[in-house]
Amino acid sequence: MTKMTHLFASILLSTSLALAGQKVSKDLLRYGKSAQVDVIVRFIKEPTAANLDELAKKGKEKKKFKKTKAVAITLSYKEIQALAADPNVAYVSLDRVVKPTLDVSASTIGADLAVSYGYDGRGIGVAVIDSGVKENADDLKFDGKSRVVYQESFLDTTRDPKDEYGHGTHVAGVVAGSGHRSTGNDFKATLRGIAPRANILNLRVLDKNGAGKDSDVIEAIERAIQLKARYNIRVINLSLGRPVWESYKDDPLCHAVKAAWEAGLVVVVAAGNHGRNNNAGNDGYGTIGSPGNSPYVITVGAMNGKGTVTRSDDVIASYSSKGPTSIDHVVKPDLVAPGNRVGSIKADSYLWKTYEDNRVIDAEIKIKGGTGDSDYLRLNGTSVASPMVAGAVAVLLQKDPTLSPDQVKARLMKTAYKAFPTSSLTTDLATGRIYQSQYDIFTIGAGYLDLWAALRSTEVTATGKLSLSPIATYNHVTRTVTLSGSSAVWGDSAVWGDSGPFSMSAVWGDAVFLKGSSAVWGDSAVWGDSAVWGSKTTTGFSAVWGDSAVWGDSAVWGDTTTVEANSVLIKGEK
Numbered sequence: 001m002t003k004m005t006h007l008f009a010s011i012l013l014s015t016s017l018a019l020a021g022q023k024v025s026k027d028l029l030r031y032g033k034s035a036q037v038d039v040i041v042r043f044i045k046e047p048t049a050a051n052l053d054e055l056a057k058k059g060k061e062k063k064k065f066k067k068t069k070a071v072a073i074t075l076s077y078k079e080i081q082a083l084a085a086d087p088n089v090a091y092v093s094l095d096r097v098v099k100p101t102l103d104v105s106a107s108t109i110g111a112d113l114a115v116s117y118g119y120d121g122r123g124i125g126v127a128v129i130d131s132g133v134k135e136n137a138d139d140l141k142f143d144g145k146s147r148v149v150y151q152e153s154f155l156d157t158t159r160d161p162k163d164e165y166g167h168g169t170h171v172a173g174v175v176a177g178s179g180h181r182s183t184g185n186d187f188k189a190t191l192r193g194i195a196p197r198a199n200i201l202n203l204r205v206l207d208k209n210g211a212g213k214d215s216d217v218i219e220a221i222e223r224a225i226q227l228k229a230r231y232n233i234r235v236i237n238l239s240l241g242r243p244v245w246e247s248y249k250d251d252p253l254c255h256a257v258k259a260a261w262e263a264g265l266v267v268v269v270a271a272g273n274h275g276r277n278n279n280a281g282n283d284g285y286g287t288i289g290s291p292g293n294s295p296y297v298i299t300v301g302a303m304n305g306k307g308t309v310t311r312s313d314d315v316i317a318s319y320s321s322k323g324p325t326s327i328d329h330v331v332k333p334d335l336v337a338p339g340n341r342v343g344s345i346k347a348d349s350y351l352w353k354t355y356e357d358n359r360v361i362d363a364e365i366k367i368k369g370g371t372g373d374s375d376y377l378r379l380n381g382t383s384v385a386s387p388m389v390a391g392a393v394a395v396l397l398q399k400d401p402t403l404s405p406d407q408v409k410a411r412l413m414k415t416a417y418k419a420f421p422t423s424s425l426t427t428d429l430a431t432g433r434i435y436q437s438q439y440d441i442f443t444i445g446a447g448y449l450d451l452w453a454a455l456r457s458t459e460v461t462a463t464g465k466l467s468l469s470p471i472a473t474y475n476h477v478t479r480t481v482t483l484s485g486s487s488a489v490w491g492d493s494a495v496w497g498d499s500g501p502f503s504m505s506a507v508w509g510d511a512v513f514l515k516g517s518s519a520v521w522g523d524s525a526v527w528g529d530s531a532v533w534g535s536k537t538t539t540g541f542s543a544v545w546g547d548s549a550v551w552g553d554s555a556v557w558g559d560t561t562t563v564e565a566n567s568v569l570i571k572g573e574k
Helices: 003-023 049-058 077-084 111-116 167-176 214-226 252-262 350-354 382-399 405-414 451-456 504-508
Strands: 036-043 060-065 070-076 089-094 125-130 148-153 199-204 233-238 266-270 298-304 335-338 342-345 359-361 373-379 423-427 434-438 471-475 480-484 563-565
Touching: 003 089, 036 077, 049 060, 049 070, 070 077, 077 089, 111 382, 111 451, 125 167, 125 214, 125 382, 167 199, 167 342, 167 373, 167 382, 199 214, 214 233, 214 252, 233 252, 233 382, 252 266, 266 382, 266 405, 298 382, 298 405, 335 382, 350 373, 382 405, 382 451, 405 504
Parallel strands: 125 199, 125 233, 148 199, 233 266, 266 298, 298 335
Antiparallel strands: 036 070, 036 089, 060 070, 342 373, 359 373, 423 434, 471 480
């Protein structure tokens, strides 16, 4: 063969590959050259009978679609490449399996759409600081190799990083589960995580009962900082917490998460599950746990997705902890995400053995056959919502690795879904008790996580500007509340201003400000004493701003300093 012939062949190959990249769906390009693949071929002009006859000779034709000028056919990879070079072929796509979905959380926040475009968290390391992770879980593998790339226990009682409680494995699955054990022709539902190609670092700090110590958590956070470069750790998930006992400026957990944030790690923390706690007459307000009270981190509350893909029928979970934070009055949570009856990977552990009703059985997710237990477990709580956001952060950083933690936080809050009702009712599945929730800034923060909107956004805050959550200040004389930037706390670098793309109204939206929403910064009141808070019987805002609730010097909920997993009203809500 002459040099000219080689050159001509090379040009043809390059042209074919370029056309394939433009006209063939990305999920098709992963198939090998010998594969026979079910595809849909869409034409620019309606193909003639002769065109269809010629196509039928190349593969097994299944269906013709006249309205869309398309054909469903089984073709070899070689024939697919040849079709891509045909000027009348508009696009060749995989004939994907369409299924009704049982666990719809990923679709609700736009993660399924993100994955279809290749945004799956690949290359990003997520440190799961929890009860351990099941290393050999099929849903945490890629090409047969575990994506749990590092393991270590920080417990004094054991150096074994295995998950004896079952919480950390579930959390890791929400972040990065592939859905492998629920995928295929026999399944009607795929239980997949938000970033199914992200790597997991298993940093165990909770024992077999789901409890641990501050020191263990701090040691794990420091290890994540130390290992950042080696494993490209960009995210820490903390689905755990404890009561707030001092200002975040003194709290050791808050100092640890601040150090991680300053080292370039996005720290995502569960808000807590004390939204129903009225022991202090506060209707669940002021119950955000530590380290979720840090103004640096992204603190996440839980939504009840109602088992549907659409957001319009979703409501806040009544157990989701509410702000402002005790003592410092930081506006929290920052975001809310799905957290009610979410299916994820199980470990043979305490939760699996104890709560049989929460097991996902084969009959729920399989099209036919199977009455036993599957490989999945359902949990509820902000500890499930938090890894939703952690997975979303991994995806966002895969797309744009240059984003700082503050830019990530600002973008997720700015693009959050903000259409909520004024209030809603939910029923506890275990007790039948009905709870009413109010949709204010201390309940839903900046809104409902919307990953797809965040991926499409290109807005960034200025380099070096911090996205610290603002402070709520109560004026006892005028009985009004104002929000102030973080200049009164740790510097003057807050990005939330009163104008521009990251203004208060742009980030939080008018709906969460119950009064004075046109002037929400500085000296103007956010709301007055006519607001209704939290329950059918509470009027005014004494529940939040009364002397017994948020303003004390000690925790308003709980009587322990133990760090605990932030889940689990086991039955969930409807």
